[in-house]
Amino acid sequence: MKGPRYSATELLARLVGFDTTSHKSNLPLIRFVEDYLLQHGIVSHIVPTSDGRKASLYATIGPASVPGVALSGHTDVVPVDGQRWTSDPFIVAERDGKLYGRGTADMKGFLACVLAAVPDYLRRQLAVPIHLAFSYDEEIGCLGVRPMIAEFGTRLIKPRIVLVGEPTSMSVVDSHKGPVRWHIEIKGRAAHSSMAPLGVNAITVAGKLLRELADIEHELKLRPQNRRFEPPYATLQVTRIEGGTATNIVPVSCRMDFDVRAIPGVDVGAIDRRIRDFAANVCLPEMRKIAPEAAIDIVIANQVPPFAAGASSEAVALALKLAGQNETHAVSYATEAGLFQVAGSPAVVIGPGDIAQAHTADEWIAKDQIEKCSAFLGRLGDWAEHGTAVH
Numbered sequence: 173m174k175g176p177r178y179s180a181t182e183l184l185a186r187l188v189g190f191d192t193t194s195h196k197s198n199l200p201l202i203r204f205v206e207d208y209l210l211q212h213g214i215v216s217h218i219v220p221t222s223d224g225r226k227a228s229l230y231a232t233i234g235p236a237s238v239p240g241v242a243l244s245g246h247t248d249v250v251p252v253d254g255q256r257w258t259s260d261p262f263i264v265a266e267r268d269g270k271l272y273g274r275g276t277a278d279m280k281g282f283l284a285c286v287l288a289a290v291p292d293y294l295r296r297q298l299a300v301p302i303h304l305a306f307s308y309d310e311e312i313g314c315l316g317v318r319p320m321i322a323e324f325g326t327r328l329i330k331p332r333i334v335l336v337g338e339p340t341s342m343s344v345v346d347s348h349k350g351p352v353r354w355h356i357e358i359k360g361r362a363a364h365s366s367m368a369p370l371g372v373n374a375i376t377v378a379g380k381l382l383r384e385l386a387d388i389e390h391e392l393k394l395r396p397q398n399r400r401f402e403p404p405y406a407t408l409q410v411t412r413i414e415g416g417t418a419t420n421i422v423p424v425s426c427r428m429d430f431d432v433r434a435i436p437g438v439d440v441g442a443i444d445r446r447i448r449d450f451a452a453n454v455c456l457p458e459m460r461k462i463a464p465e466a467a468i469d470i471v472i473a474n475q476v477p478p479f480a481a482g483a484s485s486e487a488v489a490l491a492l493k494l495a496g497q498n499e500t501h502a503v504s505y506a507t508e509a510g511l512f513q514v515a516g517s518p519a520v521v522i523g524p525g526d527i528a529q530a531h532t533a534d535e536w537i538a539k540d541q542i543e544k545c546s547a548f549l550g551r552l553g554d555w556a557e558h559g560t561a562v563h
Contacts, residue, residue, distance in 0.1 A: 175208070175211035175212035175213070176211055177291050179288060180281075180285045180542050181264075181271065181542060182288075183283075183288050184264060184271060184273075184276065184281055184537075184542070185263075185264040186284075187247075187284055188263070188273040188275055188276060189263065189264075190262075191262050192248050193252075193274075194250070194308075194309055194311045194312050195251075197225045197226055199225070199226065201247050202218065202227050202228075202247065202306070205229055208287060208290075209290065209304075212290055212294055213294070214232075214233060214290070214294075216230065216231040216304075217230045217231065217327060219319050219328075226309065228308055228317065228319065229304065229305075230303065230320060231303065232302070232304075233290065233293045233294060233298065233301060233302045233303075234293070234299075234300065234301030234302060234556070235300075236301070239301075239331055239332035240298075240300045240301030240303055240329075240556070241300060241302055241303065241333045241335060241490070241552065242303040242331035242333070242334040242335065242512075242517070243286045243302065243335055243337065244305040244307070244317075244334050244336045244512070245279050245282050245283045245305075245306055246279060246306070246309075246310030246311070246317070246508070247307065248308050248309055248310060248311050248312075249274050249278070249280070249311065250274075250278075250311050250530075255532075255533035256533050257534055258272075258534055259534070261273055261274040261535075262274060264276065266539075269538060270537070270539070271536060271539060272534055272535065272536045273535065273536075276529075276536055276537040277339045277524075277527070277529040277530050277535055277536065277537045278339055278525065278527070278530035279337055279338055279339060281339070281523070281524045281525050281545070282338075282339075282524055282545060283337070284542070285546050288546065289549040289550065292550065292553055293553050293556075296557045298556045299558065300332070300555075300556040301329075302553075302556055303329065305320065305331070305334070307320060310507075310508060312474075313473075313474035313476065314476045314506070314507075317508045317511055317512075318511065321511060324516075324517070330516065330517060331517045332486075333517070333518055333520075334487065334509070334512040334517045334518070334519040334520075335490075335519075335521075335522060335552075336507050336509045336519055336522075337521075337522065337523030337524070337545075338505075338521050338523050338527070339525030340501070340521055340522050340523055340527070341524075341525070341526050341541065342495060342522060342524055342544045343495075343497065343501050343522065344488065344491045344497055344500045344520060344522050345500065345501050345502065345520070345522065346479075346481040346482075346500040346502070346521075347400060347401075347436060347479055347480045347481065347502040348479045348503045348504065348507060348509065348510070349406070349434055349503075349504050349506060350433070350436075350478030350479065350510055351431060351432070351434075351474070351475075351476050352431070352444075352472060352474070352475045353430075354429065354444070354471065354472055354473060355428075355429050356381065356427065356429070356430075356469070357425070357427055357467075357468070358374040358377050358378055358426040358427070358428075358468050359374065359424065359425055359465070359468070359469075360374035360422070360423065360463060361422070361424060361462060361463035362417075362423070363421070363422040364420065364422070365420045365421060365422055368422055370422075370462070371463075372424075372462050372463045372466050374415055374423045374424060374425050374426035375423045375426045377426070377455050377468070378415065378426040378428055380450075381447070381450070381451065381455065381468075382413075382428075384446075384447065384450045385408060385430055388408055388446065388447070389409075392406045392407070393405050395438070398436070398437075400501070400502035401503075401504055402504060404435075405435065406433060406434045406435050406438045407433045408430060408431070408432045408443075409431050410428060410429070410430045411430060412427075412428060413427070414426070414427055414428075429473070433504060436478045436479070438478070440475070447470060451468040451470060455468060456468060476506045477510035477511065477514055479506075479507065479510035479513055479519070480513075481500075481518065481520055485520065486518055487520040488500060488518075491520040491522050494548055494551045495522060495548060503527070507521050509521050522548070524537060524541035524542055524545035525537040525538075526541075
């Protein structure tokens, strides 16, 4: 079957044209990809959300029952609200060798290169299949890839290797930090501010928790550092706090969020236990002397594991071979690679574009990055056609 052939830049224009901001549906883009693949004789497996508003897509080119190399990318993008763009963010504009548009770098450039490579992969006799794994809601906590991974080994063939195409300027990334986000709800007791001892000030309690979090943040900086990262230690930041209703009322409630960006080896569970113990043993006893109904609820809102491929990783060895490189890098931002790794599919991160352009107004990707990625994917086809050994 002969399906349509488009260049990577043509496909990028089509993909950017779908507004897949995370709070919107990605289904129009997924249906476009599904139809494009079907025209080439490739049947896609769709993994929808429970409400049917979004979906991931998984497809295989080559032997259907053999674990192969998954080319993984997310379809969602961050909002453009409040940003000043000099052109329509959802129409690709070319200027001075750069392609402008929301998601060009993060990470529809990679998806476009993958889709453009499909006809080439189909004409080959692949010994190792190539899987396409397109997810949703990566930008809000790597949510969409998780249900897809949950079907590995049942409805979906579990990949032998995963190449995550986040923007690395086509350098090989074998390690990144893992974000964990907590949400804290503090309930005290309201009172007239002139009778403050009758109330429990939730904001004051938040202050105690802030002091404990500041101590944890300081201790993280004193731990053994990993100079591959910038900064070379795990970070902790309080990212949101709100509470109170009026200047003459003891505030009954306060809400706060904090975020840890853990380097591999940091015990996030120990941080969680410490803040919970502090709340239960230091804060609550004093609060409940006045207000038995007082409470502090702490939940982990989202967690993405840190990623460390390891020195013997087959995924890293393959990426270095195909990229013609001999060194790897670590980054502080997170990707879906850690989730694939935890699920038992060795992963590596390599893709076109510069992370510095991601999420910005006038986001762009250089055309030569598209060309480099396409060449890389062509070499992947050569490797997948001729054998299974990496070295």
